[in-house]
Amino acid sequence: MALHLSPSDLGSKVTTPDSSTSQDVSSLLNFTDDGQTASLQTNGHHAEHHQEQDHTMESGRQSQEDEDQDSERRALALELGQGQEDEAMTEEERRDQLEKERKATVISNLAEQRKMIGSPNGHLLEGDLSLDARLDAIIAAEQEGTPFPVYGLDEQIANNMIENCIGTLGLPMGLAFNFTINGSPLVIPMAIEEPSVIAAVSSAAKTISTYQGFRATAPERNMIIAQVQLLDIKDADMDGVMTKMQEQEMAIQEEANEYCTNMVMRGGGVQRVSFHRVRRHVSRESFKGQDLLVKYGVISPQNVPSRTHSVLSTQGRCSEWLVVHLHIDVGDAMGANCANTVAEGIAPFLAKMSGGRIGVRILSNLNVDRIAKSTFRLPFSHMGYKSLSGKDVAVRLLEAYEWADLDPYRAATHNKGIMNGIDAVALATGQDWRAIEAGAHAWASGAGTYSDRSSEHSSQSESEKQHNGSKRKFGQDTIGGYESKISRGDAYKPLTRYWIEEDEERLAQGLKGQDALVFCGELEIPIMVGTKGGVLSTNPVHAFTLGVMRYPDSKQLAMAMVTVGLAQNFAALRALVTEGIQRGHMALHARNIAISAGTPPASVDE
Numbered sequence: 001m002a003l004h005l006s007p008s009d010l011g012s013k014v015t016t017p018d019s020s021t022s023q024d025v026s027s028l029l030n031f032t033d034d035g036q037t038a039s040l041q042t043n044g045h046h047a048e049h050h051q052e053q054d055h056t057m058e059s060g061r062q063s064q065e066d067e068d069q070d071s072e073r074r075a076l077a078l079e080l081g082q083g084q085e086d087e088a089m090t091e092e093e094r095r096d097q098l099e100k101e102r103k104a105t106v107i108s109n110l111a112e113q114r115k116m117i118g119s120p121n122g123h124l125l126e127g128d129l130s131l132d133a134r135l136d137a138i139i140a141a142e143q144e145g146t147p148f149p150v151y152g153l154d155e156q157i158a159n160n161m162i163e164n165c166i167g168t169l170g171l172p173m174g175l176a177f178n179f180t181i182n183g184s185p186l187v188i189p190m191a192i193e194e195p196s197v198i199a200a201v202s203s204a205a206k207t208i209s210t211y212q213g214f215r216a217t218a219p220e221r222n223m224i225i226a227q228v229q230l231l232d233i234k235d236a237d238m239d240g241v242m243t244k245m246q247e248q249e250m251a252i253q254e255e256a257n258e259y260c261t262n263m264v265m266r267g268g269g270v271q272r273v274s275f276h277r278v279r280r281h282v283s284r285e286s287f288k289g290q291d292l293l294v295k296y297g298v299i300s301p302q303n304v305p306s307r308t309h310s311v312l313s314t315q316g317r318c319s320e321w322l323v324v325h326l327h328i329d330v331g332d333a334m335g336a337n338c339a340n341t342v343a344e345g346i347a348p349f350l351a352k353m354s355g356g357r358i359g360v361r362i363l364s365n366l367n368v369d370r371i372a373k374s375t376f377r378l379p380f381s382h383m384g385y386k387s388l389s390g391k392d393v394a395v396r397l398l399e400a401y402e403w404a405d406l407d408p409y410r411a412a413t414h415n416k417g418i419m420n421g422i423d424a425v426a427l428a429t430g431q432d433w434r435a436i437e438a439g440a441h442a443w444a445s446g447a448g449t450y451s452d453r454s455s456e457h458s459s460q461s462e463s464e465k466q467h468n469g470s471k472r473k474f475g476q477d478t479i480g481g482y483e484s485k486i487s488r489g490d491a492y493k494p495l496t497r498y499w500i501e502e503d504e505e506r507l508a509q510g511l512k513g514q515d516a517l518v519f520c521g522e523l524e525i526p527i528m529v530g531t532k533g534g535v536l537s538t539n540p541v542h543a544f545t546l547g548v549m550r551y552p553d554s555k556q557l558a559m560a561m562v563t564v565g566l567a568q569n570f571a572a573l574r575a576l577v578t579e580g581i582q583r584g585h586m587a588l589h590a591r592n593i594a595i596s597a598g599t600p601p602a603s604v605d606e
Helices: 045-053 055-080 091-117 129-139 155-161 197-209 235-247 249-257 261-265 284-295 336-354 390-406 408-428 433-444 462-472 504-508 540-548 554-577 582-596
Strands: 003-005 013-015 022-024 027-031 037-042 173-181 184-191 215-217 223-231 269-279 320-329 357-364 371-379 496-502 517-526
Touching (some): 173 197, 173 540, 173 554, 184 197, 184 408, 184 540, 197 371, 197 408, 197 554, 215 554, 235 336, 249 320, 249 336, 261 269, 336 357, 371 554, 390 517, 390 554, 408 433, 408 517, 433 517, 496 504, 517 554
Antiparallel strands (some): 003 027, 013 022, 027 037, 173 184, 215 371, 223 357, 269 320, 371 517, 496 517
């Protein structure tokens, strides 16, 4: 069965972030079982609207009227039962025939309009109506009078964005279908050069949406952490400095907010301050270099950490650094520039208060205040795939997950697949995918906590405490009673988690045994995104891709991204444990081979 999204699913009115202008969305997308767009339905208002705007399209309008008349004549002939062949058609067949003719007419007319605009990609429209239909889905959500930016990023704008610019680099951008997140359908744009990723996530989303869909959460406040490193605080003084600074937390917060007044006026700004002691553990090679610095009087012996890693081994030594975290609510911005400004601005104030020396001042890309999570639950009856039963698929999926949990070589590839999906959404929507990657792999390595020398100096937020608690349960008793992630030496781990449990609702319905079991999947990951500021206002494509998602706030975008990551991982594991990934992947990769061999784009599918 195909999934149908009505105009209300995409929003009957589309309003751009920069304008109050609204426009009727009159398109209806039909999605096939494999997640591809099969057809485009429209009531014609969108095409008529553009025709009225531009008198140069008179010929296109006349052609449309002629074709409409032909369609009406054919419809009348069908209704009167004229023709021996027509008389043999059922009523349902007549309706299907009329619908196909109407769709072809509308698509043809819109294609002509885009050619008249002068699209450099106009040749792609010739003989490829499926691509045409996908583009029309975007046009239905565009700002009034503005064509879809098929030209991509303007080179002059690009030149102002970076140094030594010589051009721009394009990536294919597609749509992932069939997602239902927290009860609402969502079409998600993805930019990626790798074949099969979009098809895979669409297929997985279809499977999961046939039951309850995905449930996703993200923090209400969009926080970022600014770090300030304070050095040269003697070990004997560290306890007193920590106590003093904790007592002055409100004063620090007020001073820091002076460097982000705009955020404060929007209801954000520095919300709290936390303090962390970082023990200096250095290698033999580091000692060799530091010994030379001491020998030639570049640094003081007190600034060299103890070879025994004991902070009490030498009087007057500075074996720890004090790191101050400023937790800033940045609204719907990603917040990197804001965090760096606050860190640099508040550093002298902190140095004076602590008696330490200012070190590095920078944001952190490992942010436990921005943990997004997506989950799903599937009965075995919904998990059958290819020739395998749902029970067999579930068992094999758990075995594949267990391997990733036990072997970092496998975990690295496991997590790379997750990031295939997340990064593609990040690229399409103008996010810093490198920051997301950094945070994800740090999280997978068991990072995000500090081992304070004494518990009374720990100043963790509730989210940090919850995170640390959940990490100690990560993987525990899900398959074979694993030891906790922390106690196993913080080894690199898979970002997803899978398990099987009895479902209370199914038990209440009287289901027993295997019928009461559900396969559960979860992805929990720090995702730093923003829907305001940054490059979003520079590259026009991002306004359209966010428009496809109904202009989400940062929380909604993070939930969509973590859900795509989970769907991609589920799809990849399902393929790996059944037919393998090469069969489907290479079938799609054959298109790239055909293009490299010189096949015209319109003939690739043949």
